[in-house]
Amino acid sequence: MIDAPQNSVFDASGHDHGACIHDALARAETLCQQQGLRLTAIRRRVLELIWENHRPTKAYDLLNTINAERGNAAPPTVYRALDFLLDAGLIHKIESLNAFIGCDAGHGDGHPKFLICRACERVAEIPSPAVDNALAREAKRAGFTIDHETIEIGGTCAACAHRG
């Protein structure tokens, strides 16, 4: 029997989730300060909820939580916060799930790419210069100028495959 690979992007062992959330928010604070953006209470709370979940999170789930806490949120409340966080690069939208996930900067210099496990719903944001380069070549061949890439790979992570 073979163990799931260590160092897998899906490997959650040794994940201190409290620190994970804290770090993500600290990064957000820093980025907003640097860029002169305002991480208001709502925006911060939405980002925090997404990181607490640490999975692709639906807008209306956020809405329900916010409403339970503050009682007066309508869809625009959440969608505006999400738009801000998207523009700031603090979250990504997973188009194939209509859901949002915190950016862990895993895309590096390139475009974001996601491995999405359908079993555990976890998502890994992976860098891949090789993929970016291959796509850049294809685009060039077609005379196409790339603005944005949606790359979402669905399947099964090592832990879930191992688990059966």
Added chain:
Amino acid sequence: MIDAPQNSVFDASGHDHGACIHDALARAETLCQQQGLRLTAIRRRVLELIWENHRPTKAYDLLNTINAERGNAAPPTVYRALDFLLDAGLIHKIESLNAFIGCDAGHGDGHPKFLICRACERVAEIPSPAVDNALAREAKRAGFTIDHETIEIGGTCAACAHRG
């Protein structure tokens, strides 16, 4: 001044659209015969409308057209046809647009990949073994088993860039 490249996947010059639609439907008929699938009137008409449009087409636009023609279509009418066509591999869903486009078999042996021009809304389905291989390597590194790939590249096609 540089002309847009010929042979671009976006190059529509010399495109006989009547023949294009006809060929797509003929391919669909053949495939369904081979696979024992039933290309019913509704399914055929939905596929035809998508090819007539030759752009990512929204479910409710199809619904409105069908309703104008037959008067009695509800959302399930169209969504069932779309599900059938998706399962048969005759169309693809563009997740980032919530829209559907005819499969021109451009994905070859690999997973479908799309270049999507935001200016003219045209879509090119491109093969790219290099991209597939690079993604396969990334997945293997993570111990991840791929089921499905959503690869949608947004930007500007050569003709639109050339046009200004």
Added chain:
DNA sequence: CTTAAAATGTTATATACTAACGATTGAATA
């Protein structure tokens, strides 16, 4: 302070999709 821009509250609506169930069609087979 005053003021203008940004952010939020609020209501309403648009768009995308699915569940459930009965009616119809059509291919297989008795």
Added chain:
DNA sequence: TATTCAATCGTTAGTATATAACATTTTAAG
């Protein structure tokens, strides 16, 4: 050919996702 059973379709209703429009509040700058 009559039976029958599964696939397809019609219909109603409801859920899920997202945005438009405008009023009010908050914030930062002058």
